[in-house]
Amino acid sequence: MNQYTNDAGQMLCQICKEEMPFKKRNGEYYFEAIEELSKDYFSKEHEAQFLALCPLCAAMYKEFVKLDENAMRALKNALMNSEDPEVSLDLGELKTSVRFVESHWQDIKTILQESGPISQ
């Protein structure tokens, strides 16, 4: 998850692209590692399955994506078909996007391709 630290040493949220709101007592940024899709979509555990999100985006992502089968399926297709390491995302009324660093992007695409089509 250190890959989301920019040149200035700030760790950025993958959705709002803002600096994480606070650092923990040990000096490291607080962030939430949220699995992109539910377990049904991934055949095995891999670090690339997780997004690094600030607490607010994490809460919205859980509500509007993880609890919505259609939203999850749409996001999976967007991830697999997008040429850019940034895919658009609707969180309720908010139109935003998820941005990936290149190495994370390559990993998540590989994982999704290996997982194959999910059974409904």
Ligand SMILES: [Zn+2]
């Ligand atoms: Zn955020």
